[in-house]
Amino acid sequence: MIDEKTHSAVVLKRLDLSNFRNYSVLHLDIDSGPIVLTGANGAGKTNLLEAISMLMAGRGMRGAGFEVLLAKNSPVPQWAVSALVDGPFGPVRLGTSWQLPDNGTGTSRLGGRIASLDGDATVGIGALAQHIRLIWLTPSMDRLFSGPGGDRRRFLDRVVSVTDLAHSRAISAFEKLMRQRNSLLAEADYDAVWVSTIEKQMAAQAVAIAAARLASIDTLQGHIDAAQARDKARGKVSIFPAARLILQGSVEALLRDNPAVQCEDEYAKILFDSRALDQAAGRTLNGPHRSDLMVLHAEKDMEARACSTGEQKALLVGLILAQARMVKSQFQGRMPVLLLDEIAAHLDKDRRKGLFDELLATGGQCWLTGTDTMQFETLQTKAQFFTVKDGIVSPQH
Numbered sequence: 001m002i003d004e005k006t007h008s009a010v011v012l013k014r015l016d017l018s019n020f021r022n023y024s025v026l027h028l029d030i031d032s033g034p035i036v037l038t039g040a041n042g043a044g045k046t047n048l049l050e051a052i053s054m055l056m057a058g059r060g061m062r063g064a065g066f067e068v069l070l071a072k073n074s075p076v077p078q079w080a081v082s083a084l085v086d087g088p089f090g091p092v093r094l095g096t097s098w099q100l101p102d103n104g105t106g107t108s109r110l111g112g113r114i115a116s117l118d119g120d121a122t123v124g125i126g127a128l129a130q131h132i133r134l135i136w137l138t139p140s141m142d143r144l145f146s147g148p149g150g151d152r153r154r155f156l157d158r159v160v161s162v163t164d165l166a167h168s169r170a171i172s173a174f175e176k177l178m179r180q181r182n183s184l185l186a187e188a189d190y191d192a193v194w195v196s197t198i199e200k201q202m203a204a205q206a207v208a209i210a211a212a213r214l215a216s217i218d219t220l221q222g223h224i225d226a227a228q229a230r231d232k233a234r235g236k237v238s239i240f241p242a243a244r245l246i247l248q249g250s251v252e253a254l255l256r257d258n259p260a261v262q263c264e265d266e267y268a269k270i271l272f273d274s275r276a277l278d279q280a281a282g283r284t285l286n287g288p289h290r291s292d293l294m295v296l297h298a299e300k301d302m303e304a305r306a307c308s309t310g311e312q313k314a315l316l317v318g319l320i321l322a323q324a325r326m327v328k329s330q331f332q333g334r335m336p337v338l339l340l341d342e343i344a345a346h347l348d349k350d351r352r353k354g355l356f357d358e359l360l361a362t363g364g365q366c367w368l369t370g371t372d373t374m375q376f377e378t379l380q381t382k383a384q385f386f387t388v389k390d391g392i393v394s395p396q397h
Contacts, residue, residue, distance in 0.1 A: 008328070008333055008334060008335060008363055009335035009337075009362070009364040009365055010085065010086070010087045010088075010132050010133060010331075010336055010365065011030075011032045011085070011086045011337075011365045012030050012052065012083050013030055013032075013083075013085070013091070014029050014030060014083065015027075015048075015052065015081075015083050016028075016080075016082040017048075017080070017081055017082075018079060018080040018081075018097075019070060019071040019074040019080070020047065020051050020070075020071060020079040020080070020081060021044065021047035021071060021391075022044045022047055022071065022390070023044060023047065023051070023071065023391045024071055024074070024391065026048075026391075026393060028386075030365075030384065031384045033365065033383055033384065034356075034366050034367075034368060034379055034383035035365070035367045035368070035383065035384050035386065036370070036376045036384070036385045036386070037049075037367065037368070037369045037370075037386050037393070038370055038373045038376070038386075038387055038388070039371070039387055039388035039389050040389070041371060043389050043390060044388050044390070044391045045341070045369040045388045046062075046369060047391075048367075048369075048388065049136065049339040049341055049367055049369065050064075050069075052083070052134065052337070052339060053136055053339060054081050055081065055083060055085075055094050055096060055128055055132055056125075056133075056134050057125045057126050057128075057165075057168060058161075061136040061138055061341070062138075066112075066113055067100065069098065070098070070100065077099055077100035079097060079098055080095065081095065081096050082095035082096075082116075083095070083132075085131055085132050087131035087132055088130075088332040088334050089131060092117065092118055092131050093116075093118050093119065094115075094116070094132060095115065095116040096113065096115045096116070096125060097116075098112055098114075099112045100112065113125065115127065115128055117131075126165060133162055133327050133331050133334070134337050134339060135320060135324055135327065135336050135338050135339070136341065137316065137317070137320050137338075137340050137341065137343065138341045139341060139342045139345060141155065142312070142316070142345070142346060144312075144316060145304035145305045145316075146312070149291075149292035149293075152292055152293040152295075153289075153292060155293070156247070156293045157213070159216055159323055160212050162327055163216065163327055163330045164212045164215075166212075167209070167212045170205050170208045170209050171205075171209060173205045174202060174205035174206055174209060174287075174288065174289070175289070177201050177205065178284050178287070180198055181195060181198045181199065181271075181284065182278070182282065186279070196272070199268050199271040199272060200264075200268050202267075202268075202271065202287070203264040203265070203267040206264075206287055206288045207251060207255060207260050207263045209251070209288045210249065210252045210254075210255045210263075210288055211255060213247060213252060213288075213291070214252055214255060217245050217293075220245065220322055220323060220326050221244070221245050223322045223325045223329070224245075224298075224319075224322045225242070227242070227325070228242045238318070239314070239355075240314050240317050240321065240354065240355075240358070241298065241311065241314055241318060242298040242299065243297070243298060243304070243319055243322075244295070244296040244297075244298045245293065245294070245295060245296075246294040246295075246296070247291065247293055247294075248291060248292045248293070249288060249291030249292065250267075250270070250290070251263065251267055251288050251291070252288070252291060254266050254267065267287070270286055271286070271287075274286055295315065297311065297315060310346055312346075313346040313347060313351075314347070317355060320338070321358055324336055324338060324364065325362075335363060335364030336364065337364070338359070338366035338367065339366075339367050340368045341369050342369055342370060342371075343355065343369070344368075344370050344372075344375040344376070352375065352376075356376070356378050356382075368383075373385065373396070
């Protein structure tokens with residue numbers, strides 16, 4: 001029986017894999033609380049989390065091509081992921097699969113991927129989002145604050161997309177239009193009228209993207225500030241420092257102070273005025289594809305990139321927890337499923353315990369991986385433990 005807390009969380013109750021990465025076949029029954037996967041590097045822990053992440057639109061937590069996910073020496077040219085999920089509308093069977101196209105190249109639209117909802121394979125992958133929301137944290141994200149701006153922008157857009165399902169489509173539309181404009185500008189005698197038409201369409205998508213980002217950043221900051229205020233009222237100091245978020249971008253700056261229609265006109269003019277520069281550069285130099293997310297350690301008033309490795313990881317974990325609260329507030333009060341890969345890295349013992357306490361307090365389902373069971377000793381009686389070895393998942397007793 002699902003306890004009262006679980007009613008406020010999305011829960012995977014069963015997971016089935018077929019020919020996915022190093023899993024030829026997997027059938028796994030799951031409890032509602034934390035799930036801990038331990039095993040050596042390369043055993044398949046991350047592959048399991050990646051499979052779950054395929055239940056949302058996009059290419060999952062690793063961003064890999066669908067053809068790469070097909071198990072080596074698979075007897076059939078198809079991988080599949082299916083899960084029994086208890087979400088806002090009760091238990092439902094969600095699934096997604098990909099089949100190698102007949103031409104053997106794996107390059108057809110969407111790579112031959114389909115989705116299914118209670119056996120109905122006519123639905124789009126976006127339909128699954130009505131029943132499940134996922135948030136993940138991977139080791140590659142540990143370099144988020146010190147890495148290139150593009151990484152932070154993609155992180156921000158993932159944050160936005162979990163609650164705003166139209167955001168990814170707006171980004172795809174903008175990027176397609178931008179490629180068309182770049183191609184036209186590459187011609188010595190381009191059609192200026194056609195370029196103007198494209199620039200107006202780009203402006204509409206750019207403002208939609210910027211508006212969604214600003215709304216999500218403001219909401220996320222609100223959840224961070226609210227948690228900090230609650231801790232202060234209780235005389236508690238959170239083990240995860242509060243962040244201050246600043247979105248840097250030309251279109252976002254315009255939208256902060258002007259109506260959307262005016263911003264569209266302004267950005268279209270910027271594109272018109274920069275044609276010569278963009279033509280020389282071979283790319284569009286101004287727009288939402290150049291925006292960046294600045295993260296500050298609020299208490300120290302210090303950029304995250306200047307913080308220690310441990311502080312950066314703690315800031316990142318705090319952001320993920322705040323995002324989970326934000327998603328819950330916008331997803332019919334349901335806590336999303338958290339996929340936390342190698343979560344113990346760069347966290348000392350106190351911060352690990354603090355994280356596990358926070359996760360238990362949410363009442364949500366979270367999947368955690370690590371190489372050493374001892375990293376999760378404080379969860380021994382509160383989580384479901386599995387050992388992963390060579391694509392085989394065995395319960396620990």
